Amino acid sequence: MGGIKPNQTRAGSETAGGKHDYQPITDFQKCNDQFNAFYKAQSLFATSEEWDEMMETMRVVLPTSFRITGHRQHALELRDLLERKFVPFILSLEMEGETLDPPTPIPWYPQNLGWQFKLPRIALKKSDTLRQFHSFLVTETDIGNISRQEVVSMIPPLLLDVLPGQRVLDMCAAPGSKTAQLLEALHADNGQDEFTKGLVIANDADLKRACMLVHQTKRLHSPCLLVTNQDAEQFSHTLYPPSGDSKHPTPILFDRILCDVPCSGDGTMRKNLLIWRDWSIKDSLGLHRTQVRIAQRAALLLKVGGRMVYSTCSLNPMENEAVVAELLNTTQGALRLMDMSQALPGLKRCPGITTWKVMARDGTLADDYEQFATKVPNRSLAKYPPSLFPPANIDTLGMDKCLRIYPHLQNTGGFFVAVFEKVQPLTQRDLSLEDSEPSAGTPVETAVSDSASDTASPLPAKRVKVETTNDATGVMASPEPASPAPEPKGGPLQPLEPTASPAAVPASVAKTKDHTDRTPIKDQPYTFLDPTDPDLDRIWEFYGISPQVPRDLFMTRSEGTRQRAMYMVSTDIKAVMSVARNERMRVVNTGIKCFSRNDIDNTPCNYRIHAEALPLLFPYLGEARKVQLPLDDAKLLLETSGHVNFTMLSPGLQDQVQPIDLGCCIGILNVTKDETKEEAKDKQDGGLGLTTVAGTMTLPLWRGKGSVNILLSKQDKGSVYMRLFGTPIKLAPKPACDKRSDKQEEPKNSASK
Numbered sequence: 001m002g003g004i005k006p007n008q009t010r011a012g013s014e015t016a017g018g019k020h021d022y023q024p025i026t027d028f029q030k031c032n033d034q035f036n037a038f039y040k041a042q043s044l045f046a047t048s049e050e051w052d053e054m055m056e057t058m059r060v061v062l063p064t065s066f067r068i069t070g071h072r073q074h075a076l077e078l079r080d081l082l083e084r085k086f087v088p089f090i091l092s093l094e095m096e097g098e099t100l101d102p103p104t105p106i107p108w109y110p111q112n113l114g115w116q117f118k119l120p121r122i123a124l125k126k127s128d129t130l131r132q133f134h135s136f137l138v139t140e141t142d143i144g145n146i147s148r149q150e151v152v153s154m155i156p157p158l159l160l161d162v163l164p165g166q167r168v169l170d171m172c173a174a175p176g177s178k179t180a181q182l183l184e185a186l187h188a189d190n191g192q193d194e195f196t197k198g199l200v201i202a203n204d205a206d207l208k209r210a211c212m213l214v215h216q217t218k219r220l221h222s223p224c225l226l227v228t229n230q231d232a233e234q235f236s237h238t239l240y241p242p243s244g245d246s247k248h249p250t251p252i253l254f255d256r257i258l259c260d261v262p263c264s265g266d267g268t269m270r271k272n273l274l275i276w277r278d279w280s281i282k283d284s285l286g287l288h289r290t291q292v293r294i295a296q297r298a299a300l301l302l303k304v305g306g307r308m309v310y311s312t313c314s315l316n317p318m319e320n321e322a323v324v325a326e327l328l329n330t331t332q333g334a335l336r337l338m339d340m341s342q343a344l345p346g347l348k349r350c351p352g353i354t355t356w357k358v359m360a361r362d363g364t365l366a367d368d369y370e371q372f373a374t375k376v377p378n379r380s381l382a383k384y385p386p387s388l389f390p391p392a393n394i395d396t397l398g399m400d401k402c403l404r405i406y407p408h409l410q411n412t413g414g415f416f417v418a419v420f421e422k423v424q425p426l427t428q429r430d431l432s433l434e435d436s437e438p439s440a441g442t443p444v445e446t447a448v449s450d451s452a453s454d455t456a457s458p459l460p461a462k463r464v465k466v467e468t469t470n471d472a473t474g475v476m477a478s479p480e481p482a483s484p485a486p487e488p489k490g491g492p493l494q495p496l497e498p499t500a501s502p503a504a505v506p507a508s509v510a511k512t513k514d515h516t517d518r519t520p521i522k523d524q525p526y527t528f529l530d531p532t533d534p535d536l537d538r539i540w541e542f543y544g545i546s547p548q549v550p551r552d553l554f555m556t557r558s559e560g561t562r563q564r565a566m567y568m569v570s571t572d573i574k575a576v577m578s579v580a581r582n583e584r585m586r587v588v589n590t591g592i593k594c595f596s597r598n599d600i601d602n603t604p605c606n607y608r609i610h611a612e613a614l615p616l617l618f619p620y621l622g623e624a625r626k627v628q629l630p631l632d633d634a635k636l637l638l639e640t641s642g643h644v645n646f647t648m649l650s651p652g653l654q655d656q657v658q659p660i661d662l663g664c665c666i667g668i669l670n671v672t673k674d675e676t677k678e679e680a681k682d683k684q685d686g687g688l689g690l691t692t693v694a695g696t697m698t699l700p701l702w703r704g705k706g707s708v709n710i711l712l713s714k715q716d717k718g719s720v721y722m723r724l725f726g727t728p729i730k731l732a733p734k735p736a737c738d739k740r741s742d743k744q745e746e747p748k749n750s751a752s753k
């Protein structure tokens with residue numbers, strides 16, 4: 001069977017036998033007639049030369065770009081490594097008589113943490129040192145310290161401008177590269193208030209993709225992340241904090257919301273070559289309504305004074321300006337587009353457009369709905385909502401404030417971004433919202449005709465409940481008597497669809513389809529531990545943990561205590577998680593894995609501490625379980641795939657570990673500039689001499705009966721090793737001591753995964 005090899009992209013067609021007759025995509029196939037016809041009709045550029053320039057750029061392979069992730073010192077260390085070691089080195093290289101382009105920082109990305117480079121793959125394999133650079137990128141990417149991310153996809157989170165302590169919702173978050181940026185911004189004050197303030201809810205309707213997100217964001221070690229699996233169109237607008245008036249609870253609204261909606265993705269054609277073959281106008285037509293509903297839902301969930309970003313990796317105005325215009329018109333003044341012209345200096349962008357043509361599935365083009373209605377058969381007209389077209393008031397909506405990023409402007413993919421501020425509550429004048437939770441306010445019933453709102457809607461005329469949001473915070477409050485809605489400039493008011501959770505929708509009310517992937521979540525649900533739990537007592541005593549660490553923020557997913565692992569969340573996450581009313585939220589993952597229990601009896605505390613928890617907990621740990629770890633010992637422990645006998649350790653480390661009780665301890669590795677000996681030696685061995693992570697690194701260790709073991713996964717060991725010594729790890733064979741009874745008394749490294 002001839003399978004498709006990784007990295008080999010193929011275009012194909014369905015054959016009679018049902019198998020794909022794959023053709024390799026070659027450069028001259030990078031065209032699509034309908035794409036050309038549609039976009040040429042939009043007259044996006046003043047000259048045909050500029051159109052040609054864009055198309056030429058789209059046919060060229062995208063430069064590689066990445067972001068150094070993490071909100072801690074570590075990200076800056078990696079950046080320094082790039083700037084001080086790799087860049088000058090690559091600059092000094094020649095290949096076939098030509099100098100190489102080194103990686104360059106993206107000019108508008110803060111702190112030089114965004115990078116791109118055009119080194120050909122072959123170059124990366126040609127020289128030993130470039131191989132090291134490649135290996136550095138691969139290792140750090142594997143463990144999540146570097147995130148491969150398209151340059152343009154880095155823009156929306158930057159424009160969202162998340163501040164420490166805020167409540168943030170990422171409505172369509174997977175695979176999570178933007179969520180990672182949001183978390184980094186949330187922790188930009190370097191960890192202060194981590195126990196208390198702020199949350200990022202990262203949601204995706206697709207469970208598998210939500211799980212990918214968990215992996216992607218794991219390295220950020222944030223107790224403030226909650227990953228959920230819901231249809232964003234119906235995302236709970238009634239999440240409650242635990243305290244307050246239980247009859248009239250105040251739901252949580254968000255300071256920042258990102259709507260990076262599902263889209264046709266034609267801005268990513270330089271990377272996803274199959275889009276050249278598969279692009280069809282019907283994708284954009286089909287997505288428009290979902291995009292509008294997700295954006296409307298976000299508007300509802302946003303605080304007054306809050307900010308939301310709508311973005312797509314598509315250039316299609318039906319997915320961009322049409323959605324923005326519909327959102328502004330249906331929320332009638334509650335949202336305004338923000339001017340971002342001064343943000344991200346150096347980023348080249350074009351303004352949003354105010355005229356565009358809509359293309360029907362058969363290729364018919366029209367400027368407006370009336371013209372369209374004369375060209376398209378009546379029976380199929382219902383498939384095209386009027387909101388696809390520029391509304392009559394388009395010139396008053398400030399569409400020039402939207403950002404269109406075309407590929408040729410700075411050699412990137414294509415992207416669209418619009419930034420909104422919520423300036424007024426959404427009132428019953430401008431929003432018809434069904435609320436399924438009567439206690440969130442006393443709903444007023446009003447008749448809404450679907451035919452007025454959405455010609456394509458399959459829903460019958462329905463009665464929906466209307467809620468007012470009439471205080472300055474945008475919080476749902478008791479309704480005022482309804483005032484007649486003024487006719488918006490753009491045409492009749494387009495009410496929002498009913499969007500309550502299926503479980504709570506009254507049978508009489510028709511609802512939109514819920515797109516949540518309902519595959520059961522395999523893991524047990526999280527439950528909070530009782531702060532007086534004896535296991536917590538034992539852990540606190542053993543590690544000398546400061547009383548400043550709140551014990552009520554720990555959760556477990558296991559039923560008994562045997563395999564117990566303990567996860568820690570921020571108080572804001574706890575607030576959302578611990579309210580019974582919020583249980584319908586499908587929680588995929590949250591919290592930092594801090595402690596897990598081993599089956600080892602001869603220790604006062606059989607809970608080990610996890611590497612991912614150390615950045616958060618280390619400052620609060622007592623001295624009793626801390627040992628200074630010399631660099632040579634760290635090297636030996638990293639290179640050994642098992643336990644290292646006491647006798648093989650330096651006398652200094654032996655003196656520290658022998659007197660302490662059996663169990664987990666924390667190795668403190670202080671790397672100073674004096675380690676230059678190691679650098680010099682490394683250079684002799686053909687390495688770059690990268691022993692430059694001056695500062696402190698903390699590593700979890702296990703003090704066994706007669707040996708010490710480092711509690712890191714193989715992958716993590718590789719990364720630490722690379723950062724310390726600049727070369728891939730050379731694993732030594734298991735030492736003889738590994739066969740001894742220590743095996744039974746020490747946890748396996750794999751447990752740290």
Ligand SMILES: C[S@@+](CC[C@H](N)C(=O)[O-])C[C@H]1O[C@@H](n2cnc3c(N)ncnc32)[C@H](O)[C@@H]1O
Pocket residue numbers: 153171172173174175176177178179203204205206209230231232233260261262263290515
């Ligand atoms: C453009 S991608 C998001 C990319 C992501 N923001 C990032 O930066 O990694 C769109 C995502 O929306 C999800 N999605 C599609 N329909 C959805 C819906 N109705 N509700 C929530 N998520 C949805 C898809 O599963 C997909 O992961």
